[in-house]
Amino acid sequence: MSRIEVRFAGFGGQGIGLMGRLVGEAVALHEKNKNSVMTQSYGPESRGGASSSDVVISEGEIDYPKATELDYFVVLSEEAYQKYIPKLKKGGILFVEEDLVRLDDQSKKAKEIYKIPATKIAESLGSKIFSNIAMLGFVCANSKDIVSEEALVKVMKKKIKARYVEKNLIAFQMGKEYKHEG
Amino acid sequence: MNEKTEIPNVRTGMHYTTGNHAAAEGALAAGCIFFGGYPITPSSEIAEHMSIRLPQIDGHFVQFEDEIASIAGLLGASWGGSKSMTATSGPGYSLMVENIGLGMMTETPCVIVNVQRGGPSTGLPTLVGQQDIMQTKWGSHGDYEPIALCPSSVQECFDLIITAFNFSEQYRLPVTFLMDETLGHMSERLIIPAKEKIKIVNRKKPTVPPEEYLPYKPDKDLVPPMATAGEGYNVMMTGLTHDERGYPVITAEAQELNVKRINDKIRLNKNKIIKLEEYMLEDAEIALISFGSTARATKGAVSRAREKGIKAGLLRLITIWPFPDERIETLADQVKVIMVPEINYGQITREVDRAVHGKTEVKGIFKLGGALHTPEEILNEIERRVK
Numbered sequence: 001m002s003r004i005e006v007r008f009a010g011f012g013g014q015g016i017g018l019m020g021r022l023v024g025e026a027v028a029l030h031e032k033n034k035n036s037v038m039t040q041s042y043g044p045e046s047r048g049g050a051s052s053s054d055v056v057i058s059e060g061e062i063d064y065p066k067a068t069e070l071d072y073f074v075v076l077s078e079e080a081y082q083k084y085i086p087k088l089k090k091g092g093i094l095f096v097e098e099d100l101v102r103l104d105d106q107s108k109k110a111k112e113i114y115k116i117p118a119t120k121i122a123e124s125l126g127s128k129i130f131s132n133i134a135m136l137g138f139v140c141a142n143s144k145d146i147v148s149e150e151a152l153v154k155v156m157k158k159k160i161k162a163r164y165v166e167k168n169l170i171a172f173q174m175g176k177e178y179k180h181e182g
Numbered sequence: 183m184n185e186k187t188e189i190p191n192v193r194t195g196m197h198y199t200t201g202n203h204a205a206a207e208g209a210l211a212a213g214c215i216f217f218g219g220y221p222i223t224p225s226s227e228i229a230e231h232m233s234i235r236l237p238q239i240d241g242h243f244v245q246f247e248d249e250i251a252s253i254a255g256l257l258g259a260s261w262g263g264s265k266s267m268t269a270t271s272g273p274g275y276s277l278m279v280e281n282i283g284l285g286m287m288t289e290t291p292c293v294i295v296n297v298q299r300g301g302p303s304t305g306l307p308t309l310v311g312q313q314d315i316m317q318t319k320w321g322s323h324g325d326y327e328p329i330a331l332c333p334s335s336v337q338e339c340f341d342l343i344i345t346a347f348n349f350s351e352q353y354r355l356p357v358t359f360l361m362d363e364t365l366g367h368m369s370e371r372l373i374i375p376a377k378e379k380i381k382i383v384n385r386k387k388p389t390v391p392p393e394e395y396l397p398y399k400p401d402k403d404l405v406p407p408m409a410t411a412g413e414g415y416n417v418m419m420t421g422l423t424h425d426e427r428g429y430p431v432i433t434a435e436a437q438e439l440n441v442k443r444i445n446d447k448i449r450l451n452k453n454k455i456i457k458l459e460e461y462m463l464e465d466a467e468i469a470l471i472s473f474g475s476t477a478r479a480t481k482g483a484v485s486r487a488r489e490k491g492i493k494a495g496l497l498r499l500i501t502i503w504p505f506p507d508e509r510i511e512t513l514a515d516q517v518k519v520i521m522v523p524e525i526n527y528g529q530i531t532r533e534v535d536r537a538v539h540g541k542t543e544v545k546g547i548f549k550l551g552g553a554l555h556t557p558e559e560i561l562n563e564i565e566r567r568v569k
């Protein structure tokens with residue numbers, strides 16, 4: 001397997017950093033023979049405005065730790081979409097929170113586009129804070145080479161605060177089972 | 183009810199964590215029980231982590247009023263018998279250099295982590311730099327020989343900070359651990375070995391009774407045994423030139439003995455200190471010399487150059503100081519050019535140029551801070567040179 005680059009992006013408060021940390025750790029500690037490096041936007045731009053976290057995945061040694069050409073772009077806000085869509089590789093795969101992102105012509109270079117109302121799903125569980133995990137379930141179900149459900153669930157149980165684990169796992173399942181139209 | 187759950191200083195196992203946290207855990211594994219510092223981006227997570235961990239193992243964490251007091255606190259803690267460290271970035275290191283000199287003159291073991299960001303001055307607080315190479319070498323006045331290590335991965339942040347502590351204890355001097363913002367903030371797998379597998383070096387203690395002890399009388403390795411204040415031995419500390427008793431002696435003769443020895447204890451042992459990684463250098467015609475986060479992209483560029491049939495190789499500096507003059511000179515006999523990617527305007531390039539004695543061409547590939555080189559950028563430079 002060659003190098004795979006994934007970027008999660010949205011606005012501050014959506015739990016974008018957590019998405020990267022969960023996926024990064026699931027790959028590096030619970031998938032066989034895989035390495036990952038996770039970096040996230042840091043500095044004034046991460047305090048409000050567009051926030052992002054990148055996970056680079058490879059079976060070999062990861063030399064350059066940052067993302068350059070995204071294989072996957074998972075986006076939960078309009079601002080982040082506009083800021084980072086140029087980084088998506090031609091033929092890459094795009095995941096969007098359909099109620100928060102308005103797609104334009106720039107999305108045409110994507111080979112596949114998956115849309116999910118992650119915030120609405122989260123709100124049905126009582127709070128929009130679960131939207132990042134609903135999105136992760138959706139990504140997990142519709143991508144082959146990022147991370148397995150098994151690995152991700154292990155890490156969620158370890159990393160998420162005990163009182164939130166149950167609802168997050170439900171959000172993950174709902175995201176996983178969500179079938180988008182078109 | 184005084185019983186506490188035993189929380190270990192070595193968190194054996196597999197972790198997914200940042201370079202900053204790995205450095206903090208490595209310091210604890212090395213036996214550090216004192217942290218004194220003043221938070222500064224991009225190093226603050228080290229202080230934060232130590233403020234949580236040190237009380238768990240009966241260590242001490244002090245947030246001082248500034249970096250000048252912090253480094254002074256480190257020296258005092260060390261003389262009190264504690265392995266001590268601080269973590270800062272360029273602007274904080276600038277404030278520390280005066281007392282780093284005091285640490286050199288009083289031969290005080292301690293570790294200073296510098297998570298480099300772009301400078302000069304406040305520069306780029308949140309973005310990567312490698313611009314404090316020469317400051318580490320020449321920051322304080324007078325002649326001294328520093329040791330500085332430069333990790334390239336989260337695992338090395340853990341492993342090499344233990345080496346930094348070991349060198350500081352063995353040779354009795356402040357050792358600088360030169361990280362950078364990228365490494366400090368990126369997460370990777372970290373494997374912490376079992377406690378008994380970790381090699382720890384502690385400072386030599388006096389073997390003579392207190393009345394015979396001279397605090398600056400060296401052994402054959404030029405390093406004097408170090409008594410802890412309060413053990414009954416005379417403990418003398420002064421920044422002034424001193425004799426073996428530690429008494430100030432303001433003469434040219436005392437200066438020759440004192441200053442020559444604190445330099446020679448490193449110079450004469452440099453082959454035991456210098457650490458290098460060599461990658462595809464055996465038949466290389468183009469050598470790249472790199473360090474820290476930049477070395478990762480450089481290694482990628484070397485691999486890609488090889489795929490294109492270009493005979494490139496990498497010499498990675500794991501220790502920056504002392505500088506590996508001899509290895510670079512032999513490399514100069516072998517290759518047509520040495521290229522040096524670094525995130526500054528030519529600090530290591532200048533050292534390499536000095537070390538090759540005109541035997542080969544030296545070409546720097548500079549970025550002035552704020553971003554890493556990509557492997558493609560370095561590969562382009564290699565290909566341009568081949569054409």
